[in-house]
Amino acid sequence: MWVDLEAANMAASVVGAVVALAGLTLSVWQLLPASGAAEVGIRVQATGPHSVAAGGDITRNAFGARSKVGSAPGSAPGSPAGPSAPVVGPAEGRQVEAVDGGLAAGGAMGRNAVGDDAEVW
Structure with a gap:
């Protein structure tokens, strides 16, 4: 049996068009979130005076009047004084909220x- 050119x-x-359409459909399907799947992300909210909220880590910061973060005596200016908190990834799928002067972090x-007047070296 011979088929002409x-x-x-x-x-x-026709076969090429069908395969291309199947590939496009599969690509779009993979990009869409699964039905009923929870939205992954983080919601960060700080309400009220002096409230601070961060989706990740909060390290080596000064919060309050006249508060300061310094270097240990004898260390070079700007160098960290000893080990800091471990770095942790973002709090995916959770809510981080600080209210009425609170401090909240999604990480370490x-x-x-x-x-006020707090110091850390």
Whole structure:
């Protein structure tokens, strides 16, 4: 059984179009979130005066009047004083909220001066 070149060309075009459409459909399907799947992300909210919220880590910060974060005596200015808190990834799929002067982090908190006149070295 012989097929002429024109018929083979048409058949190959149809097969190619079907395969391309199937690939496009699969690509779009993979990009869409699964039905009923929870939205992954983080919601960060700070309400009220002096509230601070972060989706990740909070390290080596000064919160409060006259608060300061410094270097240990004898260390070079700007160099960290000893080990800090471990770095943790973002709190995916959770809510981080600080209210009424609160401090909240989705990750690690360490070596922070919190409150008036607070110091950390």
